[in-house]
Structure formats: structure tokens, C-alpha cells
Amino acid sequence: MSNKAKARVIGFRKINEGLIKLRMVFSALVLFIVMSSIWQLNSFQEVKDSQQWITHSHEVVAAIESILSAVKDEETSYRGYIISKGDQRFLAPYQPARSVIDKNLVRLQFLVSDNPKQVKNAEVFRDTVYVRQAIIDEGLQKLIDSKDFSKFDSRAFNAGRDSMEKTRSLADSMESEEKALLDKRNETGLKSSEFVDKSLWMSLLINLALAAIAYLVLKRNAENQTEEKWLQENLADLAVKLSGDLDLEELGKKTLQFFGTSLAAPISSLYYVDTSNLRRIASYGFDEENLVGSRERDLDEGLLGEVAQNKQAYWMAPPPANYLKVNSDLGSGSVTILAIIPLILEGRTIAVMEIGLFERRSNGLEKLIERASEIIARNIASAENRSRLQNLLEETQAQAEELQTQQEELRVTNEELTEQATALSLSQDKLIQQQEELRQTNDQLEDQARILRDQQENLEEKAVELQAAKTALEERAKALQQASHYKSEFLANMSHELRTPLNSMLILSTLLQENADGNLSEEQISFASTIHNAGNDLLTLINDILDLAKVEAGKLDIYIENINLSSMAEGLKKSFVPLALSKNLQFNVVLEDDMPSEMSCDQKRLEQILRNFLSNAFKFTERGEISLRIARPSAELPLVRNSTNRQGLIAFHVADTGIGIPAEKQKIIFEAFSQADSSTSRRYGGTGLGLTICRELAALLGGELIVTSEFGKGSVFSLVIPELAGEIEPMETHNLPDQGRLAAPVSVVSKSLVSSSESTGHVSHRVPDDRDTIIDGDKVVLIVEDDPAFLKILASAAKKCGFKVLCAVDGDQALADLKTFKPSGVLLDMKLPGVSGLGLIEAIKSSSETRHIPVHVISGIDVSQNALRMGALGYLMKPVSPDQLKGAFQKIEDMISRRVRRVLIVEDDERQRHAIARLIQGSDVKTDAVGLASEAQELIRKNTYDCMILDLRLPDKSGLELLDAISHDRGTVRPPVIVYTGKELSRDEILQLRRYSDSIIIKGVKSPERLVDEVSLFLHRVEAHLPENQQQLLIESRKGTKPFNGQKVLLVDDDLRNTFALMSALEPKGLKIQVARNGFEALAKLDAIEGIDLVLMDIMMPGMDGYTAMREIRKNPLRQSLPVIALTAKAMRGDQEKCLEAGANDYLPKPIDMERLMSVLKAWLPQAGEF
Known part of the structure; x- marks a missing residue:
């Protein structure tokens, strides 16, 4: 057919x-x-x-x-x-x-x-x-x-x-x-x-x-019929074109011409499969000289070979940009479809066809190519068979002609053989001689081969030895790395074991020093003071060890900020001048003229290094002088890092005329627990950790330490660091001399925090603020936020509202800025490193110098009830909108600019109303007094009050009902509420009132003093500006009053010394302490004892540790709001985050600072007089 x-x-x-x-x-x-x-x-x-x-x-x-x-x-x-x-x-x-x-x-x-x-x-x-x-x-x-x-x-x-x-x-x-x-x-x-x-x-x-x-x-x-008709017509046309006795090249040419006319395929080529390779037999639409591939190629080469072997068509739409372009007089362009089609007959790939098309791919196109491929394959097979038969015929004819030629050649050859036989006999003798020479040469080659084998065996043995040495070195490196990790972990765990008894010693010695019962003599108090000072010295030593462990474990935080060199130099001078005078030494601080006014670095760590240098200088210098010089590093200074760009570096030289260091000892002074001489420790004290820590800190700051000294004449310690923190270069430890080598390489990122997984140091940049330009009369807001990106947003918003800005990233820095600058207002987060947000509010409001400062909170956690009760002006939950930010700053602006505060007194007894008004009166306070709840509600709708003093017993409705009505009135803004009542309240009533009231005062002997205290807190009145009688009431309210009144605290700690010390310190403050020795006992006590108000949770305990115990506590829905304060002595970076993730509300490191503990307890527990 x-x-x-x-x-x-x-x-x-x-x-x-x-x-x-x-x-x-x-x-x-x-x-x-x-x-x-x-x-x-x-x-x-x-x-x-x-x-x-x-x-x-x-x-x-x-x-x-x-x-x-x-x-x-x-x-x-x-x-x-x-x-x-x-x-x-x-x-x-x-x-x-x-x-x-x-x-x-x-x-x-x-x-x-x-x-x-x-x-x-x-x-x-x-x-x-x-x-x-x-x-x-x-x-x-x-x-x-x-x-x-x-x-x-x-x-x-x-x-x-x-x-x-x-x-x-x-x-x-x-x-x-x-x-x-x-x-x-x-x-x-x-x-x-x-x-x-x-x-x-x-x-x-x-x-x-x-x-x-x-x-x-x-x-x-x-459509199918039309398509089928089109297919039949094209296939018939193809069959006609391929009919006749055509060779492969002519057949390929006509095939490609058919696709060029019928399918408008502008370019195409046809490859014949010849055993193990592909041979191009025809092309259409392009010059073969422009092709990338050769005319013949291996069968396993490229897409063509893959299609020939897989017997599957390959379509590419569109092909890559570097494929062959179609050119004509009118222009040029690339095809949109590339099809590579195998031509298969009886399971064998006969040829491969490559076609380039402009039109889109369609079923009709694929069907035509598929059906045509079979016709083309059959015709190529027929042409192949015809070519094979023709070749066989020509080969037969050629063989017949060759046979005749060979017969003639054979005759001539026989004649030549006769002549050669004679010559062969002559050359045989010569061949025997050559064989003997060859035998001798072979013997020489065998000797050389034996020598080469011996050399190869020696090389193989040396290679095995080198591999063994390499493996041993790798194992040694791993062992050293593991030992370093174990050392850091051991030091961290040892800090817990050291801090736990130290915590008890410091707390109990503090209690003895206070002599609350007045039964100790002056000598006994002096003994207690000596014990406390010795404990602090031991704590300093532990902190030094921990600093070293943190650096080596890659857990030390670096905070980058702009440092005023002149101010820092002046501060160091003021710190050490008294010591120089006491030792009769001359002390000079020199800041060279070519120094910049500011540099970018961690001021705390920089001053730590310089103070260590200066302390050592004063310690080891008996006479002469000591100097601190800040200058560019000279060309003679032997630098290892940043040695090419000395203009971008700053050198801090501390020179002394002390005992000096022998040359052979200068390399070991930077090693941990090492000193220049063992007698030094006995004469001067110290552990040998200071310079080790300085070396590690210098490397973290991107610098290095250089020491030059002459025994008996003095020493010069130099710290060289980059002027800008962004220029800190990563450092490899093996490139440094011994005195400058770090435990691990360090990298610094200029604008973001670097996590511990990415670097051995943790670096962040503090947000620039206005602290250097603040003058008297400026409106200053202190913003406390640990997220630098959000801190920048808050600072920008504050400046737009007309404030100058102080920026702090933790509670400790915020407390320092409060003492130094006395800002007009504070905007803070709750979840802060170090002192928490609630602890910071308590510290602000407990000081007579700062309690008038309005505090507004923006936080991602909701502790608004505690914050507002403690005197916060407002509370916003993150995320916040620009309008909310503007509103927060407007609240602070209103509070500091308004000279008169309004107070609403709601009391049914007229005499009591007048008495309260007289009690809190002042030039900056205006009072409105009513006796009915309906009158109070109407006044609150019409006016804005800074505070409301409320009695619970009213003629028309109770105080609780009034508060509920105000909270449900959308057009009313509820002011801070002080419940001032003579009614004895149950715990349930107090919990109900807690939803609305910021303070609850039961009328009694001390109640007027407390009322004045609470009103002045919520009105943000400056205590020094109060009338004399009100100042006296405030003094009386704080005199002899326990801060707590029977609140129950569960103390969870396995160390009896700690529990005894904390009970001794807290029970006199009015707290009832329950003790548990581990997590299991803590959970049992919570189930057995009702009304526990707060949990103090140690972390490292046998059985169930603190992390697990806190997670178990939070699993109970009834204990979701129970305050839990974590206590830990490990003090490594990440501990605070782990505690908060496990369910803690706040965090305190050991040894516990009692003032800080009391601030945290006041933040999370109701005050005396509320229960």
C-alpha cells in the first residue's frame, strides 16, 4: 500500500x-x-x-x-x-x-x-x-x-x-x-x-x-475534517515529492523544502543516523558555514543525539536567544518554536529532523509532522537500501578490476622475491648482530624499571604517612574545638554554682548591714560590710571569668555608637585623677589635634579596655607619671590588621614608668590566668584575666593590642582600632601574633544585629539622638526600645512632634539617661534587655525626682493593667499606626504643657468631699465634687479629667456600676480612677474593681497620706512644687509602711541558703513566702495552696527544671495571668529569651540585687492597702 x-x-x-x-x-x-x-x-x-x-x-x-x-x-x-x-x-x-x-x-x-x-x-x-x-x-x-x-x-x-x-x-x-x-x-x-x-x-x-x-x-x-483534509493534502503532496529514486541528500532537500512551503518553516535541517554518529544530509533556509555544530557529530552529543536515542520528539518554545536567526532583505528575526523530531521505522531511529517555526504550536502541526515522519522514514530507508545496493554493485566491479591488477602485480612480485632472497641472506648476519645489541639494551631497561618501582614504593609510603598526619591534625583540631566548647560551657555552669551561694551571702550581709532590728554593734555591722565587700570582689572575679567565657563562646554583645573623643577622654581623666593624687603620680591625657571629634565604636567596651590599661598602670607604678595619648598610629607601630590604611585607625597609648615587663614574658601576659611573674599576684593581686579579656574585646572591635616594655623602666600598652565600625575587617586567628590572637574569627555588620549563628560577636548600632545638643528648656522625650529599626521610626515621629530625642536600647541605659538628662516624657517598650519595662516604670515612679515624668507605653505584650496602675499615661499595643504615634506624643505634650490638672471627686458625704478637696488642693489642681453617680457621669461626658476619686457607696448606684456604665459609654473617656472607700472589700470585689480602677485605697489611719501619694502620681505633679503640708504627707506615707500586705509568693529554689536569704529579706516587707525545691513541688504547691499571687522560679534544679515548670504552669488556663519571675545564675546571652519563651513575665540574674527585686515585685504585685 x-x-x-x-x-x-x-x-x-x-x-x-x-x-x-x-x-x-x-x-x-x-x-x-x-x-x-x-x-x-x-x-x-x-x-x-x-x-x-x-x-x-x-x-x-x-x-x-x-x-x-x-x-x-x-x-x-x-x-x-x-x-x-x-x-x-x-x-x-x-x-x-x-x-x-x-x-x-x-x-x-x-x-x-x-x-x-x-x-x-x-x-x-x-x-x-x-x-x-x-x-x-x-x-x-x-x-x-x-x-x-x-x-x-x-x-x-x-x-x-x-x-x-x-x-x-x-x-x-x-x-x-x-x-x-x-x-x-x-x-x-x-x-x-x-x-x-x-x-x-x-x-x-x-x-x-x-x-x-x-x-x-x-x-x-x-474542524477535524478540515484539519484531516489539510493533512491528507499535505501528506499526499509530500508523498509525490518523495517518489522516485532519490539519494539521501536529494531526499533530505525535498523533505525540508516541503516543510518550508507547507508549514512555513523558515529554517530546518535533517540528520541521518549512521551507526554511532549523526550526519547532516540536508539544510534549508541558512548558510551551513554559520552553524555552530559540525556536519557530523557523535550520537550521544547534544539534543539531537538525546532525541535519537530516546525516540521522543522535543519541542522548545521559545528557543534561547543565541539560536540561529532568519535573515532576508527585509529584516531578521528568531523562530518562536524549535522542534526536534525522530524519524522512526520499525523501532529504529532512521534520522532526526530539526525544524524552526514562527507560528505557534498546534495539534494539526504536530499530527502533520508525526504522520509525515513515518513517510519520510520509509523513503529514507528505501534510499538507504538503494544506496547500499548501488555501493555493493560498484564494490563488486571494483573488486574484479582489482583482481586483474593483483595478478599482474603477483608476477612482478615473484621476480622481485628472487632478487630479495639473495639480499636476505646478506642481511641475516647483520640481524643477528642487532639482536645481541637489543638484548643488552633490554637488560639496561629492566634495571631502570626496578629502580623506578623502588622509588614509587617509597613515594606511596610517604603519601600514607602524610595522610595519617593530616588525619591526626584534623582530629586534634576537632578535639581543641570541643575542648574550647567544654571550657565555655563549664565556666557558664560554674558561674551558676558560684553565684548561688554568693547570692545568699550578699543578701544576708545586706540585711545585717541594714540592722533593721537595731541589735547589732558597730563592729558587727563592720564585719557584715566586710563580708559584703568581699562578696562583691568575688562577683567581679566571676564576671571577668564570664566575660572571657562569653567572648570565647561568641555570646558577647557589641553596641556600635558615635563616641565624642573629647568627652570620653575627659571622663577617663576625672575617674583616675583622684587615684593619681593619692599615689602622688602625674597623670596626663593628650588628644592630638588631627583627631576627629567623633568615632564609631562600642564606648562601654572601649572604656573597659582603657580602664584596664590605666588600672594596671597605676597598680604597677610607684613613682613617675602615667599618660593616655590618643593619636594616629605611627609608621613604626607593628600592626598586623589594617596595616595598609593607618589614616583610618586611631591608637590609644597608655604609658607608665612602672616596673616594666621582661621581654621573654611579654608574650604570655595576654594568656588567661597568666602574669609576668608569679610574685606579682602575691604583691599586687589580680587573676591575669584582664589583659586576656582586653585582647578578645580589641579583636571584636576590629583592632589589636601592642605592648612595648623595658624591664624596670616602664611599659606602653597600645590599642589600635578603626575610626569607623563599618571598616572592621574579618580576622583569621592564625595570621595574628600570640598576643593578638582571638578564639575565633569575627565579622562586624554596620547596620544590623549579627546573630550568634553568623558571628562570634553580636554587634548592633545605637540609633543617633540629640543628647549632645540638649539645652535647658528643650522638650525632651526618652524612647526606650530594643528594636533599632522601630526605635528610628519612633525617634523620627517624636522629632516631627517638636521633641528632642534620647534613645536607649535597654532599661539600664534608660535609668542612666533619666538621672543625667531629666527628660520631659518617656516612651518605652515592656520587653527590654536588663531592667524590664514594668521595672523601669516602678523605678521612675518610686523616685521623687522622676515620678512626675509622664510615661507612655508602646509594646507587643499586654500588661496594660499593671502599667496604668503604676502611673503610665497611656498604653498602645504594637503594631501602631502613625496617627496612634502622633496621639501618644500629643498626650505627653498635653501633660507637660498643661499647668492645671482637673480632678473629679465622687463622694456622697459632703464633709468627706470638702475634706478630700482640701487634702489635694493646690494652685495646679482644680477639683469638681459631686455626690451622685449620674452627676459624675454627666460631668465626665462634658469635661476631660486627669483623675477621678470614687467612693463605692453612692445613693443612686454603686461605684462599680458607675465604672461599668462609663466603660460602655462610647462618647466618654474614662480617667484614671482611685477607689477611696471605707467598705471592706472581698477578693472577688477587688478583682472586679481591677478591671476599671488604677488604685484602691481603704480608708484608715494612713489613707489620707496614700491618697495624696496616688493623686500626685496620676496627675504627674512635681513633688518639690507641692504645698508644704502635702509634701509632709508624702513623707509620712512612705515612712515605716511595708510595701506589701500579706501577698503570697511561691519561691522555687533547690538551694536552702538561697531560700533562707530571700525569705529573710522578703517576709519583713509584708510578703508570705511558700517554698518549693523543684518544679514538681512547685506545681503541687500551686494546686494545694489557693491565692498565690506570684512565683519566683529558679532555673537550674533537680528533677524538673525551671523552664519545664514554667511551661507546665502556663498549660493551665487558670494560671495564664499568674506572674512568674525567673531567677538564673547562668547569665549567658539567650537566657532571658529562653525564660520569656518558657512563660516567665520577667527575669532577674543572680546574685539578686534587692532594689531591683523589690521594683519587679512592686510592678507585678498590688500595693499595700489593696487587699
Whole structure:
């Protein structure tokens, strides 16, 4: 069968498949139309039946009404005849009415014959009507016969009336029954009608859908036929073009010309598969000299080889930009589709065709290429077979000609052999001689090969030894790294074991120094002071060890900020001048003229290094002078890091005329626990850690330390660091001399925090602020936020509102700035490193110098109730909008600019109202006093108050109800509330009041003093500006009053010394302490003891540690709000975050600072007088 015939058969088969699908679609459409028509006819019949039954019910009701009407006419005629005493005109309607009654009674019985109940009712109705007619007929006949109306029998008339009432009753009953049926049939008819409407619409939609499907099938069938016709025409054209005895090149050329004309393929090529390679036999549309590939290539090379081996077509749309472009006189462009088609015949790849197209890929295109590929493959196979036969024929002819030539050559060869035989005998002797020479050469080569084998064996042995040495070095490096890790972990754990007893010693010695009971002598107090000082010295040593451990473990934080060199130098000078005077030494600080005014560095760590240098200088210098010189590093200074750019460096030189350091000892002084001489430790003290820490800190700051010294004459210690922190370069430890080597390389990032996983040091930049430009009279706001990005946003917003800004990233820095600058307001976060936000508020409000400063909170955690109770001006939850930020700064602005504060007093007792007003009066306070809750509510709607003093017992409603009403009034802003009442409150009542009230004061002996204290707190009044009597009340309120009043605290610690020390310190403050030794006991105590107000949780405990215990506490929904304060002595970076993640509300490191502990407790516990 020819290629053309095969193409036709395939086309007819496709057409038949399309016709079968078309018949199936039309059959389904006709079947659905028939079924839906039958269904609709049944639905119409149901509607028609329903309408007939409705009409039937109307006819029954009409028949009953007609009967009743006729009965009434009959009765009216009868009565008219009686009343008119025989007037025959009244009897005219009598007989027609009788006829109507009989006719409708018969019709009624016929109509209700389908309903047994109505049939029975109709029979009774008929009998009743007939009985009544008989009574009327009898009475009427008597009157007609007698003509004596005076003898009218009223009994018969009454009997007729009773019969009429019964008739009406029966008629009403039948009408009711029929109307009920009518309602039911109406409902059924309505449902049937709705169902028919819905079915019509559904049928219409389905018919439309089927019609659309039929249309799509017809359209697709037509498209398929058109496509099939197009395919047949092109395949037939291809078959005609490839017919005849064509060789491979001519066949390939005509094939590609066909695709160029039929498919508008501008470029193409055809490769013949020849055993293990591909050979290009034809190309179309381009110059072969411009091709990237060669004419022949390996079968496993490139996409062509992959397609030939996988026997799968490969389409690429679009191809990469560097593919061959199509050029003509009108322009050039790239094809959008690249197709690589394998030509397969009987499972073997005959050839591979590569076609480039401009048109998009389609099914018709793929089908044409697929069908054409088989035709092309067959023709190529035929051409291949013809070429093979032609080659065989030519080879046979060539072999015959060659045979004749060989015979002639054989004759000539025989003649030559005869001549060569003679020459061979002559050369044989010469060959024997050459063999002997060759044997000698082989012996020499064997000797050389043996020598080479010996050398190779020696090299292999050395390679094994080198590999073993390398492995040993790697294991040693790992062991050193692990040892360093173990050392850091050991030091961190040891700090816990050291701080735990030290904590007890410091707390108890502090209590002894205070001598609260007054039973210790001066000598005993001095002993306690000595113990406390010794404990602090031990704490300093532990902190030094921890600093070293933190550096080596990569957990030391570096904070980058702008440092004023002149101010820092002046500060160092002021610190050490008293020591120089006491030792009669000359002390000079020199800042060279070419120094910049500022540099970028961590001021705390920089000063730590310089103070260590200066302390050592003063320690080891008995006479002469000490100097600190700040200058550029000289060319003679031997630098290892940053040695090429000395202008970007600053050198700090500390020179002394002390004992000096021997040359052989200068390398070991920077090693931990090492000193220049063992006697130094005994004479001067110290551990040898200071310079080690300085070396590590210098490396973290991107610098290095250099020491030059002459024994007996003095020393010069130099610190060289970059002027700008961004210029710190990473440092490899093996490139440094011993005195400058770090535990690990360090990298510094100039604008963001570097996590411990990325660097051994943790570096952050403080946000620049206005601290150097603040003058008296400026409005200054202190912003405390540990997120530098958000801190910048807050600082920018504050400046837009007219404030100068102080920026602090932790609570400790904030406290220092408060003492130094006395800002106008404070904006702070709750979750801060070091002192927490609540602890910071408590510290601010507990000092008479700062308690008037308004504090506004912006935080991601909600402790607003505690913060507002402690005197915060406002509380915003993150994230905040620009409008909210503006509102917060506006609140601070209003509070500091307003000179008069307004207070609302709500008290039913008039004398009490006047007494409270007099108690808190002042030039800066205006009071409004009312006795009713309704009056207070009205005033709050009209005015803005800074504080409200509220009694709970009011005539019209309770104070709690008033607070609830204010909180639900959207148009009212609730001021801070101080509940001032004489009522004894239960715990539940106090918890209810806590939702609204910022302070609760029970009237008593000390209550006026506390009221003045609380009012001045919420009004942010400067204590020094209060009237003399109010200042005296404040002094009295703080004198001899316990800060707590019986609140229960659960102390969880396994160390009895710690529990004893903390109980001794806290119980005199008014707290009730319960003790647990581990997490299990803590959970048991919480279950067994009601009303625990706070938990102090140690971390490292046997059994269940503090982290696990806190997580277990938070699993109980009833303990979600229970304050938990974590206590830890490990003091490594990340401990605070771990505690807070485990469920702690706050965090304190050991040894515990009692003032800080009291601040935290006051922040999380209610004050005395509230319970």
C-alpha cells in the first residue's frame, strides 16, 4: 500500500470516529427532549387536576351558600306572611326558594360524593332542611286554613328557628371543611405550578447546554475534517515529492523544502543516523558555514543525539536567544518554536529532523509532522537500501578490476622475491648482530624499571604517612574545638554554682548591714560590710571569668555608637585623677589635634579596655607619671590588621614608668590566668584575666593590642582600632601574633544585629539622638526600645512632634539617661534587655525626682493593667499606626504643657468631699465634687479629667456600676480612677474593681497620706512644687509602711541558703513566702495552696527544671495571668529569651540585687492597702 493510500485510510477512520460521536450527542439530545416533554405533560396534568379540584371546592361552597340563601328567602316569606296577617304577596318567593333548595341539595350530594365525611354531613344537612320545611309547611298550612292569626302557634315558630340555627351550623361546618380542602388544594396547585415553572427553566437550560455541546461537537468535527483534509493534502503532496529514486541528500532537500512551503518553516535541517554518529544530509533556509555544530557529530552529543536515542520528539518554545536567526532583505528575526523530531521505522531511529517555526504550536502541526515522519522514514530507508545496493554493485566491479591488477602485480612480485632472497641472506648476519645489541639494551631497561618501582614504593609510603598526619591534625583540631566548647560551657555552669551561694551571702550581709532590728554593734555591722565587700570582689572575679567565657563562646554583645573623643577622654581623666593624687603620680591625657571629634565604636567596651590599661598602670607604678595619648598610629607601630590604611585607625597609648615587663614574658601576659611573674599576684593581686579579656574585646572591635616594655623602666600598652565600625575587617586567628590572637574569627555588620549563628560577636548600632545638643528648656522625650529599626521610626515621629530625642536600647541605659538628662516624657517598650519595662516604670515612679515624668507605653505584650496602675499615661499595643504615634506624643505634650490638672471627686458625704478637696488642693489642681453617680457621669461626658476619686457607696448606684456604665459609654473617656472607700472589700470585689480602677485605697489611719501619694502620681505633679503640708504627707506615707500586705509568693529554689536569704529579706516587707525545691513541688504547691499571687522560679534544679515548670504552669488556663519571675545564675546571652519563651513575665540574674527585686515585685504585685 502506497503512502498516499495509507494517509487516506487514516483520514477516513478519523471522519468515521467523528460521525459516531456526533450521532451519540444527537441521540442523547433527542432522548432528553422526549423524556422532558413527557415529564412536563405529567406536570401540566397535575396542575390541571389541581385546578379542577379547586373549582370543585368553590362549587360545593356555592351550593351551600345557595341553599342557605334559599332557606333565608323561604323563612323571610313565611315571617312576612305572618306579620302581614295573610298578605299573599309575601308567599310569592316561597315556592321558588323551595325549588332552589331541592335542586342544590341534590347537586350538593353529587359534588361531595368523593368525600365520605362531607357525604355524611350533606345527608344530615338535607334531613335538617327537610325537617325545618315540614315544620314551616305545617304551621303555614294551619294559618292558611284557619285564617286566624291570633291563634299563631309560637312553639312551631320557635322549632323552626332552632331548626334554622342547626341548618346554619351544619352549613358552616361543611363550608369550613371544604375551605380547608380548598386551602390545601390551592397550596398543592401553587407548588405544582412552581414545579412546572422550574422544570421548564431547567429543561430550557439543559436543552441549551445540549445544543451548545452539539454545536461544539459539530464545530470540532468540522474542524477535524478540515484539519484531516489539510493533512491528507499535505501528506499526499509530500508523498509525490518523495517518489522516485532519490539519494539521501536529494531526499533530505525535498523533505525540508516541503516543510518550508507547507508549514512555513523558515529554517530546518535533517540528520541521518549512521551507526554511532549523526550526519547532516540536508539544510534549508541558512548558510551551513554559520552553524555552530559540525556536519557530523557523535550520537550521544547534544539534543539531537538525546532525541535519537530516546525516540521522543522535543519541542522548545521559545528557543534561547543565541539560536540561529532568519535573515532576508527585509529584516531578521528568531523562530518562536524549535522542534526536534525522530524519524522512526520499525523501532529504529532512521534520522532526526530539526525544524524552526514562527507560528505557534498546534495539534494539526504536530499530527502533520508525526504522520509525515513515518513517510519520510520509509523513503529514507528505501534510499538507504538503494544506496547500499548501488555501493555493493560498484564494490563488486571494483573488486574484479582489482583482481586483474593483483595478478599482474603477483608476477612482478615473484621476480622481485628472487632478487630479495639473495639480499636476505646478506642481511641475516647483520640481524643477528642487532639482536645481541637489543638484548643488552633490554637488560639496561629492566634495571631502570626496578629502580623506578623502588622509588614509587617509597613515594606511596610517604603519601600514607602524610595522610595519617593530616588525619591526626584534623582530629586534634576537632578535639581543641570541643575542648574550647567544654571550657565555655563549664565556666557558664560554674558561674551558676558560684553565684548561688554568693547570692545568699550578699543578701544576708545586706540585711545585717541594714540592722533593721537595731541589735547589732558597730563592729558587727563592720564585719557584715566586710563580708559584703568581699562578696562583691568575688562577683567581679566571676564576671571577668564570664566575660572571657562569653567572648570565647561568641555570646558577647557589641553596641556600635558615635563616641565624642573629647568627652570620653575627659571622663577617663576625672575617674583616675583622684587615684593619681593619692599615689602622688602625674597623670596626663593628650588628644592630638588631627583627631576627629567623633568615632564609631562600642564606648562601654572601649572604656573597659582603657580602664584596664590605666588600672594596671597605676597598680604597677610607684613613682613617675602615667599618660593616655590618643593619636594616629605611627609608621613604626607593628600592626598586623589594617596595616595598609593607618589614616583610618586611631591608637590609644597608655604609658607608665612602672616596673616594666621582661621581654621573654611579654608574650604570655595576654594568656588567661597568666602574669609576668608569679610574685606579682602575691604583691599586687589580680587573676591575669584582664589583659586576656582586653585582647578578645580589641579583636571584636576590629583592632589589636601592642605592648612595648623595658624591664624596670616602664611599659606602653597600645590599642589600635578603626575610626569607623563599618571598616572592621574579618580576622583569621592564625595570621595574628600570640598576643593578638582571638578564639575565633569575627565579622562586624554596620547596620544590623549579627546573630550568634553568623558571628562570634553580636554587634548592633545605637540609633543617633540629640543628647549632645540638649539645652535647658528643650522638650525632651526618652524612647526606650530594643528594636533599632522601630526605635528610628519612633525617634523620627517624636522629632516631627517638636521633641528632642534620647534613645536607649535597654532599661539600664534608660535609668542612666533619666538621672543625667531629666527628660520631659518617656516612651518605652515592656520587653527590654536588663531592667524590664514594668521595672523601669516602678523605678521612675518610686523616685521623687522622676515620678512626675509622664510615661507612655508602646509594646507587643499586654500588661496594660499593671502599667496604668503604676502611673503610665497611656498604653498602645504594637503594631501602631502613625496617627496612634502622633496621639501618644500629643498626650505627653498635653501633660507637660498643661499647668492645671482637673480632678473629679465622687463622694456622697459632703464633709468627706470638702475634706478630700482640701487634702489635694493646690494652685495646679482644680477639683469638681459631686455626690451622685449620674452627676459624675454627666460631668465626665462634658469635661476631660486627669483623675477621678470614687467612693463605692453612692445613693443612686454603686461605684462599680458607675465604672461599668462609663466603660460602655462610647462618647466618654474614662480617667484614671482611685477607689477611696471605707467598705471592706472581698477578693472577688477587688478583682472586679481591677478591671476599671488604677488604685484602691481603704480608708484608715494612713489613707489620707496614700491618697495624696496616688493623686500626685496620676496627675504627674512635681513633688518639690507641692504645698508644704502635702509634701509632709508624702513623707509620712512612705515612712515605716511595708510595701506589701500579706501577698503570697511561691519561691522555687533547690538551694536552702538561697531560700533562707530571700525569705529573710522578703517576709519583713509584708510578703508570705511558700517554698518549693523543684518544679514538681512547685506545681503541687500551686494546686494545694489557693491565692498565690506570684512565683519566683529558679532555673537550674533537680528533677524538673525551671523552664519545664514554667511551661507546665502556663498549660493551665487558670494560671495564664499568674506572674512568674525567673531567677538564673547562668547569665549567658539567650537566657532571658529562653525564660520569656518558657512563660516567665520577667527575669532577674543572680546574685539578686534587692532594689531591683523589690521594683519587679512592686510592678507585678498590688500595693499595700489593696487587699
